[in-house]
Amino acid sequence: QVQLVESGGEPVEAGGSLNLSCVASGYTTGGKNLGWFRQVPGKEREGVANLNSGGYDSYADSVKGRFIISKDNAKNTFYLQMNSLKPEDTAMYYCAASQRKLYKIGSFAVSNAGDYDYWGQGTQVTVSS
Secondary structure, eight states, X not given: OOEEEEEOOOEEETTOOEEEEEEEESOXXXXXXXXXXXXXXXXXXXXXXXXXXXXXXXXXXXXXXXXXXEEEXXXXXXXXXXOSOOGGGOEEEEEEEOSSOOOOOTHHHHHOGGGOSEEOOOEEEEXXX
């Protein structure tokens, strides 16, 4: 059984940084399509970042240049480093993983929640001004 567990979300002041982690069990991250999404109550889930099966990373325009997605296959863990945080980054953040290999890039890679088979339970990030 595949399980994804996020951690690292916490309250932070604007301009600060956080590093979210997603530990996968029953699943290997090597060569897989991985992503991060976020959701604010009352709004649709928004794609934030994607690391495709070829290792290419893509980002939503709203976080480009501030967030970095990465992974450590030896630990079956992937990360979202978030820098220069803004109040509008406040959301529940979810990690997601695909069973099949995918090689999308750009907005096509970031935005499609339907590409993912497994989801974490979420970790709350709150950025105060």
